[in-house]
Amino acid sequence: MDDGSIGFCLNGNPAQSVAHGHVRLSDVLREEMGAKEVKIGCNAGDCGACTVLIDGLPVCACLTSVAQAQGRDVQTLRGIDLVLLGKLQASFSAHQAAQCGICTPGMMISAAALLKEVPQPNIAQVQDALGGVLCRCTGYRKIIDAVVAVGAPVAGAAAKGAVGDPIARVDAACKVDGSERFGDDVAPEGALVALVIRSPFPHAGFEFGDLDAVRALKGIEAVLTADDIPGVNLFGTIPGFIDQPVFALRETRFKGEAVAAIIGEADVINAYDTDYFPVTWQELPAVQDVSAAQTRDAPQLHEEHENNVMCSGFVAHGDIDAGLRAADIVLSGRFETSFVEHAYIEPEAGFAEMVQGRLHLHVCTQAPVMNQEALAGVLRLSKDDIRIVPTAVGGGFGAKLDLTVHPFLALGAMVTGRPVRMAYSRVESMATSTKRHPGRITIKGGVCKDGLLTGLSFDGDFNTGAYASWGPTVANRVPLHASGPYRVPNYRAAAKGVYTHCPPAGAFRGFGVPQSAIAQESLFDELAEAIGMDALDFRLLNALDNGVPTVSGQVFAQGVGIKPCLEALRPAWEVEKTACATFNKTSSHLKRGVGVAGGWYGCGNTSMANPSTIKCGLRSDGTLVLHQGAVDIGQGSNTVISQIFAQSFGVAVEDVVLVGADTDLTPDAGKTSASRQTFVTGNAAKLSGESLRRQVLTLVNAAEDAQISLGTGTLEMSGGHVVDLSRMEVGEDGYVMRAVASYDPPTEPLDENGQGVPYAQFGYTAHLAVVEVDTQLGTIKAVRIVAAHDVGQAINPLLVMGQVQGGVAQGLGMALMEEFIPGRTENLHDYLIPTIGDVPPIETLIIEEPDAHGPFGAKGLGEHALIPTAPAILNAVHNATGVRLRHVPALPHRVRAALKEAGYE
């Protein structure tokens, strides 16, 4: 076969590729044939996002040479039999089987292949068929449900989408038909490509050779280094901790740190061997452990941070020493957690171009306005000269808050004047993106014989890696949350972020709280056991309540929902305690156990301004437009914010036209993090909807409760009022009426002991886990999860379930398998996340204790969902085996070692 003329059938039509035979079929389909519905997540067969059918069989297009497609029948999602595709799409939409949507084409095409052979598959058959596709958002159970139910009638969706209606997501259609456009799907043809040169060592000095020789190569348009940064060569997220260079200067502090970028034509960059880049490295002594990093002899990462301590957080309440003295029993424990990788299936990607003198950056991001501000500093541009257009985001979970590809693309476009694109490789993404902080935690708690907690002390060292990123947030949040949602009268908690030569640890769903919850909820089980009290009763006895102060002295008059969450678990708790004991009587090496854990999480920034702004308007043709800047990273803000807005204005969701997110079109709705969008942006949407409604009602003096219906160029209201919009004067933004409203949660500063009002609201949760431990092998299988969540008011119960189930899967991964080792597990076959066969059935119990500040009483949810999962699993393992695991992940060899130590054969 000659290179350059490979013909095959693509979705029923003849296709001809001019690529070399070895080129990955996935690249040819996407770049040459425009089949962007084929997603690339790993280029190693580990994630299945690129699954296509060749002659009817699913394969990874990234492992298939285009030459192997010659003469074959290749099907992408868009080529599936239309009847079957229609059924799959309806079922995926109705079940919320797609969240971010990046894995969805791979899931659906795998499902289609199965359904051709097995029209009515059972759960196990679905798992086997979809086992090769990873999903990081959904927890898989909704995907299984959707495939099993294909062909079953889809329940009629609640049409109006009022608050509380479980409607399908408003952006479902493009997620299930392959048309959603993610970071690497949007660059114009012919865009230049950026390639970043990175440090091969955790700590190194370096010198460049002849960079001009690279610049002189045909097709290379620019070579960028620290010298080319027009502004300040630093970025970060927290004022006072802006410490990460875009390009390292003389010294790199983690493996994978950028030192230069090459910008060139796509074919030239693809053929460029980075081994030839003129840079010489000198490996320097590195420190990667938090304890070692704090010793006198350790290399110092940042001059102004003695002993590598980045910062600390502290909370003291009551008198800890007196509290522990007053206890009948005091227990303590040391816990250790690992780096956890976000492992979104979409690697960081985007493109930048100059448009009429302004920089436009299209990128997958959780924080467009923060990105805009950070880039303005680096590029020495005014914020107004930068437009950030978030693409669809294929999972974020915290790591897409920070700058990643942004400065390389932006600088590349500015220097060359041409569009520049890049997508991180999976290895590049894993080596350089932020991680969950590993925690090394010591905890001590005291309890009286009657079961009441008398005191709790907590000390945590968190490995923040080479740069601060969101490390200060972890250090501050952890002491405020390490009590769990309980009344702890005497409390002292300290957390420290420590620099090491590891990739930066930053924001990851929970900002350190999942780590502290593992220690605290495990210790609580031990305390309960020590006084002979039922683990659930113990938690209920000590649970926070309305009118009871938190460890920061904050008192909520309403909305403290931990007790109802714990109570909701009781039926399953009683059933499973008996069932597990019965199972274990006759089982030799398989032991079952049940465990519970509680959790809480303060929504929004900690004692800091945290506003969101929402704009809306009516056009003269009767179109109602919502400018929604809260980036939807799969969690569903497009839908939730629309539901809140529609209800506030008084129409159905389908009447709302959504605009954004786009920094040119949508006001700042803040970052998608800290479980703040439903709460904070939701309130802004409610206020703006109400404001616009008032304007409309006032115009015709209609009643407060008037029904509004949108017509063409008119608004009709009950009571016979009609507003002729088409005759009204068109004002700002092209609207005849508009409203802009902001909301900032009422918080207050903390004193030196962490006392004050850190959050306007908390969300509460309690999980129950049933596990089966194979005592001979040390493997743990989760059998069942029950997750109770107090969300104040579920704006959309289907989306609540989606957040919960996805969070549970991440908590399960953190407990059982996820351990990022810098330089060693930078791919998705050495770093394991749960597959469709690892997540058990999850029951979601929605509790609604209305919050005083939340829109319609709603509370945030994102992070809460994974906080109690890991400790519930660890407590269940203890219940099953009597063995207490204090080091996560509980990999089989660690579990087996602990079992042997406890005397298991």
Next chain:
Amino acid sequence: MTYLAPTTLNEALAALSAGAPSVIAGGTDWYPAQGTRPVKRDLLDVTRIEGLRAITRTDSGWRIGAASTWSDIIRADLPRAFDGLKAAAREVGSVQIQNAGTIVGNLCNASPAADGVPPLLCLDAQVEIGSIFGIRTVPLEEFIMGVRQIDLAQGELVTAILIPKTTDTRRSGFVKLGARKYLVISIAMVAVTCEIENGVLRKARIAVGACSPVAQRLHALEAALEGKSPEAAAPLLQIAEFSQLAPIDDVRGSGVYRLDVLRALISRALMEAAYG
């Protein structure tokens, strides 16, 4: 670089003797190993060679052509002695990997954790190797010489796996230990084939993977089990020594752990073979 996709074996062998192309079949190991680096060597794609993708019965046993995929193994009509191999095939990666990856590629990649090796060792597999000078066969034990090291000279191509005749009564089992359900590299795995006569084990073959640079048969244990009931294996396993194995510590598990769980894995594989 050039991409060669010959349709006859002679063409392929000629190309191999003329240059030093990398051989590619399913690509499931080749592409991940290549990563983002530019391709510089010529590639020889063996998937279009006539007759190479076939699982056939021969006078002396069975022949698995070098382009046969894991899915081909799963779908093939094979005696129960191959059930362990089929079980291994079902646990390789995912459906996507099974549809593309070849079992011969699994041998040639020579990973200590290659799932295909233990079941094939228990089937006394031979490796058929072709070159322009002719055909030779090597026992699988000798073909894989070490981690990523195989007995394959320049100019040679593995053309098939040959499996000698087996009785219809030979049973088999395979147990894989991994840290998750799908898409997982083995921490350790055990394959067994055996006959059961009057309730006792005859001619048992036991092979262990991921516990030494190359998967190994446990000949001493096999001999000790001769004539014993499967239930009687447990006490024998307790005193069995595995000094021939040398498992390493890696991200998937410690060497100590691998040795520790081996008894349970062997016991389960034996029971699966005997009663599964």
